[in-house]
Amino acid sequence: MSEKERKAAQQFMEAIPHAKALGMQFTSLGDGCAEMKMPYDQRFIGDPETGVIHGGAVFALLDTTCGAAVMAHPDVKGTTATIDLRIDYMRPATPGQSIRTRATCYRVTRSVAFVRAEALDEDDTSVVATATGAFVAEKK
Amino acid sequence: MAHKRPEPVQVIKQRRDAALHALVHSVPYIEFLGIEFERRGDELTAIMPFKETLIGNPMLPALHGGATAAFLEMTAIIGLSWVSLWDEIETGGIDATMIEAGQLPRLPKTIDFTVDYLRSGLPRDAYARAQVNRSGRRYGSVHVEAWQDNRARPFAQATGHFLMPSRDG
Numbered sequence: 001m002s003e004k005e006r007k008a009a010q011q012f013m014e015a016i017p018h019a020k021a022l023g024m025q026f027t028s029l030g031d032g033c034a035e036m037k038m039p040y041d042q043r044f045i046g047d048p049e050t051g052v053i054h055g056g057a058v059f060a061l062l063d064t065t066c067g068a069a070v071m072a073h074p075d076v077k078g079t080t081a082t083i084d085l086r087i088d089y090m091r092p093a094t095p096g097q098s099i100r101t102r103a104t105c106y107r108v109t110r111s112v113a114f115v116r117a118e119a120l121d122e123d124d125t126s127v128v129a130t131a132t133g134a135f136v137a138e139k140k
Numbered sequence: 141m142a143h144k145r146p147e148p149v150q151v152i153k154q155r156r157d158a159a160l161h162a163l164v165h166s167v168p169y170i171e172f173l174g175i176e177f178e179r180r181g182d183e184l185t186a187i188m189p190f191k192e193t194l195i196g197n198p199m200l201p202a203l204h205g206g207a208t209a210a211f212l213e214m215t216a217i218i219g220l221s222w223v224s225l226w227d228e229i230e231t232g233g234i235d236a237t238m239i240e241a242g243q244l245p246r247l248p249k250t251i252d253f254t255v256d257y258l259r260s261g262l263p264r265d266a267y268a269r270a271q272v273n274r275s276g277r278r279y280g281s282v283h284v285e286a287w288q289d290n291r292a293r294p295f296a297q298a299t300g301h302f303l304m305p306s307r308d309g
Contacts, residue, residue, distance in 0.1 A: 015198055016195070016196055016197070016198065016204070017192050017193050017194070017195040017196075017198065017204075018193055018194055018195055018196050018203075018204035018206060018207050019196070019204070020193075021193040022206075042168060043168050043169070043171070043172045044168065044169050044172065045167070045168040045169060046167060046168075046169050046247075047167075047246075047247060047249075048166045048167060048168065048244075049246065053169075054167070054169035054210065054213075054214075055210075055213055055250040055253065056169060056173075056206070056209060056210025056211075056213045056214060057169060057206075057210065059206055059209040059210060059213065059253065059255075060204065060205075060206020060207065060209065060210060061206070062206075063204075063205045063206045063209065064196075064204075064206060067205075079197075079199075081197075081205075081257070081260065082205040082255075082257045083256075083257060084254065084255060084256050084257065085205070085209070085254070085255050085257075086252065086253070086254040086255075087250075087252060087253050087254075088251070088252045089249070089250050089251060089252065089253075092249070
């Protein structure tokens with residue numbers, strides 16, 4: 001992603017209040033794929049005993065990344081909305097580490113886009129969560 | 141034969157509300173989203189009062205799908221935890237004063253969670269209730285529904301599986 005593209009994507013993100021409140025950032029975007037990052041924040045803790053981030057915050061990041069991947073697909077016109085999204089949590093994210101997500105929009109029909117995604121922390125070798133979803137999308 | 145008189149209603153209410161308050165306010169992300177829980181007997185209703193930072197589509201405007209999902213997941217986790225906590229408080233297995241003092245039971249952990257977005261979330265307060273369909277020793281299965289103005293027209297529903305906290309320490 002060029003500096004200019006990154007700026008445009010980030011501006012788009014700044015316009016979404018909930019994404020901004022969670023500190024989400026784009027790290028890559030284009031051709032049906034999106035990658036994002038969310039720095040660790042104590043306000044997002046779901047398990048006070050261990051400091052592990054709440055699944056809901058990871059869900060929000062995955063949902064946003066999936067939506068961005070749909071909109072970045074060359075065949076999709078305009079905006080999108082989630083129809084359904086399923087998340088499987090493989091392990092707790094390590095406290096203090098950023099969550100990184102990548103989503104791929106692998107199929108677009110006339111009105112529906114299909115997406116899969118995964119979430120990692122700073123360990124590249126072990127996935128934190130995976131997601132699969134269907135989104136409303138209009139084909140060009 | 142001596143009949144044991146029931147406890148005064150204020151004592152029971154205070155104990156139950158204090159336990160719920162301690163459980164809910166121990167989780168930072170509940171505070172971050174501004175979610176509250178109301179209790180009628182053992183039934184809980186979660187409330188997510190509208191605020192600007194929950195918006196995901198500023199054009200419509202509509203709630204962010206992630207905020208809706210987190211609201212549903214939180215309702216499911218607290219709902220599931222409350223079912224077992226309720227039994228233990230009522231039978232005296234857990235001392236409610238311990239919970240008030242911050243000695244909380246471990247929360248169930250999400251295994252998977254599937255959200256079904258039925259209509260867009262409006263920029264106003266949202267409500268949710270969880271139905272615990274299974275609360276076993278190892279895992280629980282919970283269904284949640286969220287609505288806004290009209291109870292008969294939910295805007296999102298979800299089903300999830302949760303790993304139960306181990307009972308022995």
